[in-house]
Amino acid sequence: MAGGGTGGHLFPALALAGEFRKRDKDAEITFVGGVGGIEERLVPNYGYPLRLLNVEGIKRKSAARRMAAVYKAFKATIQAAFILRAIRPDGVIGSGSYSSAPVVLAARLLGIKTAILEQNAIAGLTNRILGKMADRIYIAFEEARGYFPPMRTVVTGNPLREDIIGRIADKREKRLERNGGKFTVLVFGGSQGAKAVNAAFLDASEYLTDIWGDLRVIHQTGEQGYDQAEAAYKRKKMKVELHKFIDNMADAYLSADLAVCRAGATSISEITAFGLASILVPYPFAADDHQDANAMSLAARGAAVVIRQDKLTGQALAGAIRRLYENRKEFNDVSASAKAIGRPRAAEVIADNFLKILNPKRPLKRTA
Numbered sequence: 001m002a003g004g005g006t007g008g009h010l011f012p013a014l015a016l017a018g019e020f021r022k023r024d025k026d027a028e029i030t031f032v033g034g035v036g037g038i039e040e041r042l043v044p045n046y047g048y049p050l051r052l053l054n055v056e057g058i059k060r061k062s063a064a065r066r067m068a069a070v071y072k073a074f075k076a077t078i079q080a081a082f083i084l085r086a087i088r089p090d091g092v093i094g095s096g097s098y099s100s101a102p103v104v105l106a107a108r109l110l111g112i113k114t115a116i117l118e119q120n121a122i123a124g125l126t127n128r129i130l131g132k133m134a135d136r137i138y139i140a141f142e143e144a145r146g147y148f149p150p151m152r153t154v155v156t157g158n159p160l161r162e163d164i165i166g167r168i169a170d171k172r173e174k175r176l177e178r179n180g181g182k183f184t185v186l187v188f189g190g191s192q193g194a195k196a197v198n199a200a201f202l203d204a205s206e207y208l209t210d211i212w213g214d215l216r217v218i219h220q221t222g223e224q225g226y227d228q229a230e231a232a233y234k235r236k237k238m239k240v241e242l243h244k245f246i247d248n249m250a251d252a253y254l255s256a257d258l259a260v261c262r263a264g265a266t267s268i269s270e271i272t273a274f275g276l277a278s279i280l281v282p283y284p285f286a287a288d289d290h291q292d293a294n295a296m297s298l299a300a301r302g303a304a305v306v307i308r309q310d311k312l313t314g315q316a317l318a319g320a321i322r323r324l325y326e327n328r329k330e331f332n333d334v335s336a337s338a339k340a341i342g343r344p345r346a347a348e349v350i351a352d353n354f355l356k357i358l359n360p361k362r363p364l365k366r367t368a
Helices: 007-023 039-046 063-087 098-109 125-130 142-147 162-168 172-178 195-207 226-236 249-255 265-273 287-300 314-326 328-341 346-357
Strands: 031-034 050-053 091-094 113-118 136-139 153-155 183-187 215-220 241-243 258-261 277-280
Touching: 007 031, 007 039, 007 113, 007 265, 007 346, 031 039, 031 098, 039 050, 050 063, 050 098, 063 098, 091 098, 091 125, 091 346, 098 113, 098 125, 113 125, 113 346, 136 142, 136 346, 142 153, 142 287, 153 346, 162 249, 162 265, 183 195, 183 249, 195 226, 195 258, 195 314, 215 249, 226 241, 249 265, 258 265, 258 314, 265 287, 265 328, 277 287, 277 314, 277 328, 314 328
Parallel strands: 031 050, 091 113, 113 136, 136 153, 183 215, 183 258, 215 241, 258 277
Antiparallel strands: none
């Protein structure tokens, strides 16, 4: 498994690795990532060997820095070739970050079967390049299909963590009992929170005082936003379940009626798997504005409400929350549309498909 850098690239790869392990407990899976990426800290915790390459991205850099990055990529490709010769994998799967490029390229040069994962509606630069040579391209959004050769591209969804998948089957009819009959709003901005989302929701609470008693609010602020949010809710005398970080997101999703969050690929994959209605606030500085494309993909299918950050005010957010709370037909329609496009079995589908392109006479033992 090649790639990492961010959770959005690493967690789908970890989920897919887990699926291969479920099928063959003796499968040898090695991760190859970049120095300084999130994989350095997380992959060893999952029990997988990790090899590191010294690579960096080339976008938004001066000409001199781009040349230096290209030289690093060249050296990393040679290093990746030595790694692959040593472990002799049956296949290589890249998860989309720039650290995946040298490994997938080296695998291609060595005649090893390859695949890439594209999590967003707009394909990243690395995957656009690798898609020209990969044996399979697995995409989460139909909109990404146009970036890749159609005969080698499969819409599968985004692989989800086992702790998430394992809770989807829980009976949601018990949700009202757990929530005391209250309409539950889950607010989060990723593991680090999101300042704009936090601020807008705190402001929105002023416009929801008349229905606040009928709401259950679960708010993950991130480390930096917690103290400010705690002080604001105390000042307003508003009851809320406040968290710096939610360890068990599966329980939070299972309890929620409505999510207010960014439009990262992982968040969207998880909320649609649970069939949650959502108000999405795309992060406007994401590469290629891919979060906006992700959000609009759901909105076009009636599966989410989108408020772009330049339009995000407390009043606008409160209006969207109130509308979905009061208009239960619209709320139910959005929830049903989200559920309809969710792909909780993505890891299984990808594993099935990739195993078919490997040598069928040889059982899978090694995947890089």
